[in-house]
Amino acid sequence: MTEAADRPHVIKDAKGKRPQFYAEPGIDQLMSMVMVLAGEVCMLRDRMDAQERVAKLHGINLAEGIDALTLDDEALQAREAYRQDFLDRLFYLARKEANEAAAQESDESYRATIADIAVN
Amino acid sequence: MLNCFQQAHHEMLPRPTHDEASRQEFAKSLKGFIQSGLLPGLAPVYQTRAARAFEREEGRAPADRRDIRKAMVGDPYFQLYASINRIAQELLWESTNLSVERELPELIEKAKALSAASKAQLVIPEGFVPPRYVTALDIHCMPGGYASEVCEDDVSVGVLYDRGVFLYSMGYGGPHNDDMGRSVCNYIQRNMPDFRPRHILDMGCTVGHSTLPYKEYFPEAEVWGIDVGGPCIRYAHARAAALGHEVNFAQMNAEETSFPDGHFDLVVSHILLHETSGKAMPRIFKEAHRLLSPGGLMIHADLPPFDLMDPFTQFILDNETWYNNEPFWGAMRDMDQIALSEAAGFPKGEARFTTAPMAIMEFMGAGYAADATESVADREFTAGEYAPGGGWEVLIAQKPVDLAAAA
Numbered sequence: 166m167t168e169a170a171d172r173p174h175v176i177k178d179a180k181g182k183r184p185q186f187y188a189e190p191g192i193d194q195l196m197s198m199v200m201v202l203a204g205e206v207c208m209l210r211d212r213m214d215a216q217e218r219v220a221k222l223h224g225i226n227l228a229e230g231i232d233a234l235t236l237d238d239e240a241l242q243a244r245e246a247y248r249q250d251f252l253d254r255l256f257y258l259a260r261k262e263a264n265e266a267a268a269q270e271s272d273e274s275y276r277a278t279i280a281d282i283a284v285n
Numbered sequence: 286m287l288n289c290f291q292q293a294h295h296e297m298l299p300r301p302t303h304d305e306a307s308r309q310e311f312a313k314s315l316k317g318f319i320q321s322g323l324l325p326g327l328a329p330v331y332q333t334r335a336a337r338a339f340e341r342e343e344g345r346a347p348a349d350r351r352d353i354r355k356a357m358v359g360d361p362y363f364q365l366y367a368s369i370n371r372i373a374q375e376l377l378w379e380s381t382n383l384s385v386e387r388e389l390p391e392l393i394e395k396a397k398a399l400s401a402a403s404k405a406q407l408v409i410p411e412g413f414v415p416p417r418y419v420t421a422l423d424i425h426c427m428p429g430g431y432a433s434e435v436c437e438d439d440v441s442v443g444v445l446y447d448r449g450v451f452l453y454s455m456g457y458g459g460p461h462n463d464d465m466g467r468s469v470c471n472y473i474q475r476n477m478p479d480f481r482p483r484h485i486l487d488m489g490c491t492v493g494h495s496t497l498p499y500k501e502y503f504p505e506a507e508v509w510g511i512d513v514g515g516p517c518i519r520y521a522h523a524r525a526a527a528l529g530h531e532v533n534f535a536q537m538n539a540e541e542t543s544f545p546d547g548h549f550d551l552v553v554s555h556i557l558l559h560e561t562s563g564k565a566m567p568r569i570f571k572e573a574h575r576l577l578s579p580g581g582l583m584i585h586a587d588l589p590p591f592d593l594m595d596p597f598t599q600f601i602l603d604n605e606t607w608y609n610n611e612p613f614w615g616a617m618r619d620m621d622q623i624a625l626s627e628a629a630g631f632p633k634g635e636a637r638f639t640t641a642p643m644a645i646m647e648f649m650g651a652g653y654a655a656d657a658t659e660s661v662a663d664r665e666f667t668a669g670e671y672a673p674g675g676g677w678e679v680l681i682a683q684k685p686v687d688l689a690a691a692a
Binding site: 172181194 | 304307308311312314315351364367368369371372373375378379380382385386388389421422423426427428429430433435436439441444445469607608609610
């Protein structure tokens with residue numbers, strides 16, 4: 166095995182100007198990110214499917230166990246905490262926007278701060 | 286029937302991890318969905334709104350593929366189709382490259398060992414410069430193209446192509462991506478049972494997908510595959526050895542090879558011509574004619590010309606030119622291949638297009654369910670799909686047995 170530092174690297178991007186498909190340039194970026202994420206969702210789904218199949222080979226019916234699982238209060242609490250935390254992270258910009266509104270932060274106040282710090 | 290076609294493993298392919306394999310399958314599934322789920326919507330979108338909008342603005346109906354393109358590029362449905370198609374293409378290379386990157390030094394060592402143990406020739410000349418039409422853009426958005434080398438004895442783009450093409454074609458080319466070569470071989474055996482070529486040349490062979498069937502069908506023949514991409518040729522030689530075939534490979538340009546006049550009795554190419562150029566293509570026809578012995582056959586399996594299709598089909602196919610780094614794709618389909626054959630020296634009326642039936646039905650077996658293969662072979666071809674249903678359109682021309690009489 167070649168040492169990690171010496172290992173060659175493949176070329177990652179194709180030569181040739183990429184066309185822009187949508188009028189707003191950011192949409193092309195966004196669509197590619199959505200599709201990469203969709204691919205990762207599918208990969209994770211495959212991986213969970215693999216876990217069930219490997220467990221089955223070892224005599225554990227994980228799939229049946231998962232469907233039969235009854236969540237106790239501790240489990241319900243843990244899952245709800247995770248979901249709320251996840252939603253909080255997913256909507257971090259909404260949180261920020263609300264905080265800005267509350268603090269009456271604006272583009273003008275930001276520019277005023279820059280101007281102020283430059284001289285004071 | 287769902288397409289669950291699986292590529293057959295051989296020693297020169299990486300062993301993807303679970304997650305790499307899953308990402309590669311996703312790219313293949315996405316391509317399949319685009320064909321079955323997004324492509325069919327283009328025709329109604331064009332007919333019911335894009336063509337009408339064009340008429341309102343221009344005062345006339347769209348007349349040709351250029352007009353249709355103008356009508357469609359601003360339509361949101363077309364934008365979605367075209368952008369997802371492009372992303373699918375990028376993802377198939379990106380996901381394949383994960384495995385290539387992880388195993389590259391080991392794959393290079395394997396290639397060296399396999400090639401060293403093969404009796405077949407491997408010719409990589411010093412200082413060979415690939416033509417500009419292959420290096421100006423990375424064709425079909427494959428990072429690095431056919432000729433880039435990232436280290437000594439590199440085979441990376443060969444590996445990338447072998448796996449990537451399987452995903453691109455969604456396995457329609459069979460477990461070894463060899464359907465085109467196999468189909469032409471079938472055609473020869475069925476239509477010319479007495480033709481037994483002893484010297485066979487495959488021009489623009491890349492990693493030898495279509496080359497190997499010729500050795501399988503004509504085991505006594507000396508078979509050569511040539512290509513301008515050094516890493517592809519190196520990989521092709523090792524891959525052939527891994528699959529148990531003695532096939533010679535050389536880095537050489539099909540426009541001007543170093544073989545003597547009349548050396549071959551069969552000169553073939555598969556999906557080569559549309560990746561050359563307006564100047565190169567006539568030269569390749571002339572070179573094929575020079576290399577053939579009397580009675581020898583030239584067969585080019587590539588894309589059928591535009592004049593055989595309606596303008597909407599032309600428009601869909603021409604998207605490859607605009608969105609998939611295929612600069613010669615559209616222009617090639619406007620070339621008169623019959624006239625080129627005659628200009629190269631084949632007698633008038635000799636060159637013709639014919640259909641080589643797809644060999645996919647022979648792949649039934651591991652990873653190729655019977656009803657899935659039948660549904661590929663039986664379907665009607667829709668423009669924008671990977672391959673025709675029943676067969677490949679091939680150009681065929683024979684050099685006269687009696688050259689003096691033909692002159």
